[in-house]
Amino acid sequence: MLIFSISMIFVIIPAETMKGQWTGLSPYFYPTVMSGGIGVFAIGLLAQAALRPRYYADQAVPLTMLQFGMFLIVTAIVFAGVLAIDNFGVWIGGAFTIAAIMLFMGERKPLIIVPTALAPIAVVYLVVTYVLRSPLP
Amino acid sequence: MFDNLATAFSDAMSFYLVLHIAIGVFIGYIVGALPGLNRATAIALLIPFTFTMSPLAAISFLIGINKGGAAGAAVSAILMNVPGEPSAVVTTLDGYPMTRAGKSQKALKIALYASVVGDIVATIVLIALAEPLAKIAVTMGPMEVSAILIFAITFVAAISGRSFFKGVISGLFGLLLAASGLDAETGLPRLTFGFIELYNGIPLLAVAIGTLALSEVIVQIDHGWRGNYSHKALYLNSGTEADKRLSWREFKDLLPTMLRGSLVGIVIGILPGLGATLSSFLAYTWAKKASKTPERFGHGAPEGVAASESADNASVPASLVPVFAIGLPGSLSTALLMGAFMLHGLTPGPFLFRSDASLVYAIFLGMIFASAILLFVGMAGQGIFARVITMRDTIIIPVIIFLCIIGAYLEGGGMFGVYLMLLFAFVGYFMKKFDYSFVTFLVGYILGPMTELSLRQAIIISDANPMTLLEHPIAILFLVLAVFSAWRFSSMHMLELAGGKKLEVDPGREDNRPAAQ
Structure with a gap:
């Protein structure tokens, strides 16, 4: 968080704010104050950890490699589904997404997978197209 | 107020509105009943489906989800000992023992009636309090507003997680994210990273769905992978006829407990950040202390269920008091509701009473209708909800992920919003794992534009010149309160660290999967 704060203040905010003329407060002001606040409290967090190292040592590891690996796999499946929706449309991409996640979660019965993969898409398609009158990918 | 109520009555008395509220309550009930899903997730997912609705129907629909979710959480708490939401943890203490004793239907009825009583009482309080408070809030200038916002974020941060520092960092991170887009004063693009889609700011639904819904379901996939995705059997049809019914006399005996629970829910609900979980804990404790037979609590005491459920549901309308009066959300669901107001072109807060008083009162009337519909849906749908909660996660979770994608797509920005949502799923996952508060983050994000504007002004x-603060006693009061809450709660956390003891109640965490199984 401290690194995030420093990089926001010195790199990202200056680089990502368009230069221009203004009166009053600069557009840098607000994000810089917020980033500075994050940095100050991150130092507080570090100080807390330094003062009570035993408490933190006794805590369970918040994120194991196995959990993170699982998160990455699921996110990759969802990402593949999003790409499929983007390229092939909501019917093919949506069905692929739902079916892929069901298979990953251990569902193997086609009689459950096929209706589950198609029914929500049909409902969403009808609602979005005919009620919301909004386009779908 | 009564003039506005009369005008609003004609707007609210429409089949169209009642239908939307009923659908909202029904969806909320199902989502609340399903373990691991919560009403905030449902609201985030369903906001895009309200875009073509009128603001009144949209807000009433979302409030219906909120109310239904609070009541529905009791179903799985009672039937499976798995609270649908953290606020229903207390309901498991006596609800599940009642189920084991063959009184599941009686427990469900008590929970439903208590929810409706709490809901109606708190809605009446909301109607009575919101406008007078808004009149006071209108007189405040930018100094006072800034001080109130600083206090709100500090207080929510202090109370809504295990670490005060992490809470404040979450809030500041939310405030920082809201800075993306065109600068309000100069019109210059800021933190847009070259994307035109970000000129209007980071889309609310990409943030909300990514951090709340998608990251949560991914965590649940992980949990299920290690355990299993199915849910335990029920005891719905066991027991004698007397065990299934709730007589008028039994209801009358429970009414004082329900009213006490409602009072606790209202007081806790109005204060930002404290949330329904704390209110149900406190109401339960009060009911136990007031009881002549406290030893029955934890072994199937109907008062335990009544106290917890009335407080839980009372906190829903009560949490809207600061939203309508000051424009200040104190929980995930109210932050999302406030976002929904904004997406429908309304600015919640004191000025809404001036610009759209009849709309506000129509929403209030819609909330009363929602309470009645809640009773009907709860009674008629008991069997349905009992079956829905046994549905396997392998069916529910993939569908939710698909809805996450569609929800992020619909807000605007098309697939850009979807990719952004995936990015925020990462943010949400790490926040969840490293115990950064979602409530403070989302409250910060929603309040960001208002905070920047009032701070600048x-x-x-x-x-x-800081000395001008001396001319603003209300601002000083709220700044002192902010410092006090920061000091008080951070020292509590330090004590917790020193003693190695955890706080018993983790109030603001309506965002997490319930821990008690």
């Missing part, structure tokens, strides 16, 4: 008006 305050600095310009005061000419950046």
